[in-house]
Amino acid sequence: MTSSLLYALAGTLLCGIGLFGMLWLSHLLRKLLAFNIMGSGVFLVLVGLPQNQGGPDPVPQALVLTGIVVAIAATALAVVLIRRYYHLSGLTTLDEEPAFREGGPE
Amino acid sequence: MIRVVRLLILAVACLALTAALAASIWAIAGNPSPVNLPQLLSENLDRSGVEHPVTAVLLNFRSYDTLLEIGVLVIAGIAGISMAKTASLEDPELRTSDALLYALQRWFIPLMLVLAGYLLWAGADRPGGAFQAGAVLAATGVLMRLGGVPMEFLRPGLLLRLGLALGFMVFLLVAVASAIGGDAFLAYPPGMAKILIVVIESVLTLSIAMVLLALFVSAPVNDAEDPEEGSPS
């Protein structure tokens, strides 16, 4: 066992945490945070697992680099959609309950 | 009560999935990998035109992934702009004009531009490259917007569209040109790999920065009416 494997296993835990957040939390921005945490877990697995045996492996590193940039673009697009949705409906969740006024700098 | 049951079911399901993932990773880590990718890469690095292995993978050996990635980014940028609820992407009302921020960014923006240029240039033989430089350039744009520097190029006119699409277009042009020339799709002609990679990286940096910046500035929603289709903006 090397430290790379430790990070890969941490990546699986982050995946589990993110999945739980995606399913359990109702606020859309929190779902977005969970989505990002899940993505980070996947990236850790992708880089950590191949580096377990040899040294640093540039191939998965390059692929994860594109993955990170796609993830930020997806996050930014999701923020645009969430803000538009809030503007039109006044809701911050996908349920049909009125938005509970959560968070924000008081 | 139902909430607690749901929470329990979800927690058990997620824990089971995590355990299965961890077990499979443990099993995979025990087996030796069938191919030695780092060795294969270092043997072929001379043919790629750059010295840094990550850049070589991104822009030569797996450039197909990078081409599709910039395509995805351009689509995301277009979707974001078409969702924008502001009459113009550059709305003076939405700028936060803060005197302190303005004074600070007079020092920061030139430094960040130099940093982006350095990162782009360093990609040939050190850690760095188009993605990092694009991210820094986008951050510079965000800072400029927050500080109240007018940014005329962000009006949804010709310049924005050109900036968004430039990286993808140049990349695709190189790929198709080499395919027409009788070589494989995306294979650089021998001897020209270095110069082509530098050109593609430069336009990729610009396009990535424009996509991220356009997505950032199209996020605010104000009460402006939808812009008329085809109206001058």
Add this chain to the structure above:
Amino acid sequence: MTEWLLDGLLVAALLATAVAALLSRDLFRAVVVFIAFGLLMAVAWVRLEAPDIALAEAAIGGGLTGVLLLDAVSHLGSKWPREGRQRGGKQ
């Protein structure tokens, strides 16, 4: 030994910030903890000998994501959208 301690602490901090970002009651605080998570990820990439990803993660996770999400939080949390529902019904 020291390296294992460092890796263990870093992994523990990653998991703790991830859980805290999701469970924090205050949305603003959740986003701030998430930015800390992004910066810890950058350190983790350095430990994994991936300086390219570390650079990108530091610029994106620490800078761009933070600005985007904080902007969205202040918009979603501060005010009810003016005439939001009527607008939605009209269109």
